[in-house]
Amino acid sequence: MNYHKISLTVNGSQEDVIVPSNMTLMRMLRETLALTGTKNGCSAGECGACTVLMNGEPINSCMVLAVECDGATLLTVEGLAQDGHLAPIQAALIEAGGVQCGFCTPGVLISAVALLRRNPDPDEAEIREALVGNLCRCTGYERIIESVKVAAKKQAALAFTTA
């Protein structure tokens, strides 16, 4: 098996790592970079617990090879809060009670961030559709959906004040 030296930006930080061909992005994040916020729920692209942003778009990191990330910019759950301040979606998830066991939470947050970037004011059907790849066994989804609505309002308010 061959190995590859790659350079990438993870949560704003430049990283140079050597990865074997068969290492997925999920394993590289968790094992090589010790960014364990990204979770391994199925290793098959089905549950969404390992969702991260790659060049601004959410992907299942278990379905991407680490070597493919040479030159890429990644954002994981660890990179959401800025200077100790939670991102609106993080605060909203706490406020609306959308966290239980927390294992799906990092993936849910990343999917929600991506949704709100491409659609700052999603309706309920759009929220449900955008999160269909993030399985949650605890919450019954209601409070997760609610938290995306809350975050959309928070972001709108934030945009209004900064504008």
Next chain:
Amino acid sequence: MSLDSHPTLPEFDYISPTTLLEASQFLAQHAEQARPFLGGTDVLVRMRDGFLKPRFLVDVKNLPGMRELAFNPAQGLTIGSAVTMNQLIASPAVQKHYPLLAEACQSVASYQLRNRATVAGNICNASPAGDTLGACLALDARLQIYGLHGKRFEALSSFFLGPGKTSLAHGDLVTAIHLPPPKKGAVGRYLKLGRNKLSDLAIVAVTVLGWPEVELPSSMRIRVALSSVAPTPLLLLNVENYLAERTITSTSVLEAAAMAAEACAPIDDIRSSARYRKGMVKNLTIRALHEVLEKLGKPAL
């Protein structure tokens, strides 16, 4: 699914060629051991499950032209093989001229998976359940293939030989999908039945595409394609001809649906029974035909 699924991907060499020739030659030289690699949404899963054990994965996404997505009213649409489903869905040209393809892509798995999944990958996997295959067949897709003997085109209609089997030879690479210019006034519908509401594989799916053709007795051409109900996706030419030859009424819609149910050859598997699939082919065909006819100005049949 396999009970022997591995915790990690098995070991292999990742190869990233820079020219089509290099890629094609490498694939040909390592015929049984190398696989082209696009979004990986299918091949990585099957490698973890132990069904595929390639020694080499040949990443073809960065080859020249693979990420091209271009529309031209005269030539139609060119979809480079590495164009993701989300890129297609978001493309204004696709939304405007080929909404049926966008609708089919939209039904695939989840948003994050569609950021990796490609139509070319969907086609090359040749799963009878592939969500975009019906739309591509109905839209007269042609594949641009690069092989040891250079570039060639092949109609999608002759491409599928069976589940997972295609007409590709060793060293062949699908580099793009071409759709001819859209038919004027065309409307389509992709109706997919999964076990839960979204994100599942198709248990049964029906694609209908129709457009006005005044010289036909029906004054419109209607195409019907079926997925998940035969070893390959089916484009039903007999249904197309039947509907073309007469004024379309609710009776002919029922007859067309019955012909569709007759044409399919579903199997019993853990996802569904053949009996249910057959019934659903009929019901979904009726529903999709009605929706398309209504949009074509033939409402309330």
Next chain:
Amino acid sequence: MAKGNSEHTHPIGESTKRVDAPDKVTGAALYADDIQFGNALLHARVKRSPHPHALIKRINIEKARALPGVKAVVTGEDFPGHIGLYLQDRYIFCRDRVRYVGDPVAGVAATRVEIAEAALDLIEVEYEVLPPVLDPEFGASPTAPIIHPELGQYVVANFIMPVAGTNISNHFKIRKGNMTEAWGQCAAIIERKYRIPHIQHVPLEPHVAIAKVDASGEVTLWDSSQSPFAQRDLIAQTLGINQSSMRVVAPVVGGGFGGKAGVSMESLAVAIATKVRGHPVKLLLTREEEFYTAFVRQGLISYFKIGCDASGKILAMENTFYWDGGAYTEYGVNITRAAGYSCTGPYEVPNVKTDSYCVYTNHPVGGPMRGFGMPEMHAGLEQCIDDLAYQIRMDPVELRRRNCLTEHSILATGGKMHPTGLAECLEKAAQAIGWGKVAPPSSPNKRRGKGLALMWKAPAMPPNAGSSAWIELSEDGMITLGIGCQDIGQGAFTVAAQMAAAAFGVPFESVRLATPVDTRYSPYEWQTVASRITWSTGNAIINAANDARTQVLELVANAWEENIDDLDIIDGSVVSFKTEKEISLKKLVVYGLPKPDGSGWLGGPIIGRGSFMPTYVTGLDPETGQGEQAVVHFTTGAQAIELEVDLDSGKIEILKGVAAFDVGKAINPEMVKAQMEGGLVQGISSALFEQLQLKGGVVQNASFVDYRIATTADAPLKMQSIIVEVPQADGPWGARGIGEHSMVPTVPAIANAIYDAIGIRFDGPPFTAEKVYLAMLDAGIVKE
């Protein structure tokens, strides 16, 4: 300041935010697989049986052992001890026989997981295949092959009744009243059979265990666990280790639902680790292994015969339950018992005959799952109640109104019901769903229906399951709460902090939790199961808080020369109602206070301790199932569903789900509602999609591709959760559990709504679109 004012500051009944949420939204929360062990870490994989039932003739591990990077290969030869919670019927690795597809036969530890995996292929196992038992009713019959010939010799708890020489690992009986006479008085009798499939828990976090044995033989196990103390006890016993030499550290758990209770794959990791001392050994199940080797919810075949008089009064019930316990029976025997003593559902029935059998089969191992037998049992029972009502032309809600339990009702086991809000739950759920009002379907190709079901459930546990807690005060006036229960997502830690704050007298924010749970430092807790934590650990926390309070108040009383009855702790300060003096806890909890005469010091570091065990539970007569108090108490409730059936496809859409449960006292109302919502959707998922498809003992759908669970798109369009509060005498502030109950009545509520919509009943879930459509075809509701 009036003494009663302290009531205003305590957080009981307030929806405080979860204590663990900030860590969980930032990725900081550490789950077992997140712990970094460095390069000494070895990876374990397990060779599993491909046969449902076979004798092991020969195992050759030499080739695997010779593979570079392999550090240990173990088999059943290495570990002769039996293990089991109630019935010790299992080896850690199989020794002579395999009993299900997935049964562990050998284990490998290697430097990389790829090497461990490759080593599995080099292990040669020769089997003699035996005929399997794949149906519990057949398994209980005299003609079935015997799966555990040694059943009569196994060590067993005294309330479990295995039948030696058969596949019956427990037979629980109720014999009450006079059945013959009762049937004669019935105006209507219905008889039904239902079949409940195996389902999986599907926590998002798969099972993981990391074990390390150091040079002196001390064992540490880090794992995703609902039961660190039970694991310490059982694994240590089996491997011949002292319990005190075994330490279980249980970090954040990514969902449990019962699947991470007791001992399952954890013992494999520990066993392998004993052969590679000094190395941590990690065993992480793949999602596929999770589906076919982790505990499953047992299948059930249930028979009901129920009769009532013309006024709808239920007179008699005869039930037979065949539980598909699987290859071994970690919990199945007690699920069988729980279903037995709860067999009437939440109704008063004077004449009862019940036989509940736990049966060994060659299916995956049955374990506890959210509801512990109650969803399976109520699925049939609550459909029977509707059918009985229809038979005497009575509204099903009215029939329930006339029979549901109230305070002092006599239970199937002979004891009396405590105060309960069941009738209130029934009324509120019926009202919220608009019972009796018919709304037209949303389109002509749909039919709409409503259904309702009741439930009850007790914490099903041994009578001597204990909890304990400690409270320690620090210089800044914060209290640190030590508990041994686990937060598996249900919110146990948050509620524990609320209870400690309230019982001790500090703001919620002043409580820290000494987590993760670590059996070396945390106080004992039996297990985080049975919806018993709020209640049982809560009582221990109150006792610990009172102990610490008393120490603080005695100290201040002595220092101030006041009477302890005139003092209280309010918002982190000790106050005197008599002298209106006030002193912050910060000033006294570690260094004490000077004596009034200045001659020295009083007090010292404060640590409060408390424990709780329900010593008032009594045994049941083995022949009649009669006894004074079978369980501590029952949580009761109701769910109602409105749905639409698509006539073209058979697809069911849940339009509205209503839940109403009597939780005694909602310590944290929003978290109580969150349990009701989560349980409802898990129930809906089990009703519409879920079934472990077993063919010849082999799981056919061991992945998310084919084991579908509800997604955001499948959750109901509307949910409504209603809290009813009739206090529980033995509960903290009157509280009872709610974790499991919320998925108990969902399947029958949906089944009753489907019947309302299309007039069809099924023998069991899942009510897939296919099943519904084909049944509508057969019934002539739709045409081919």
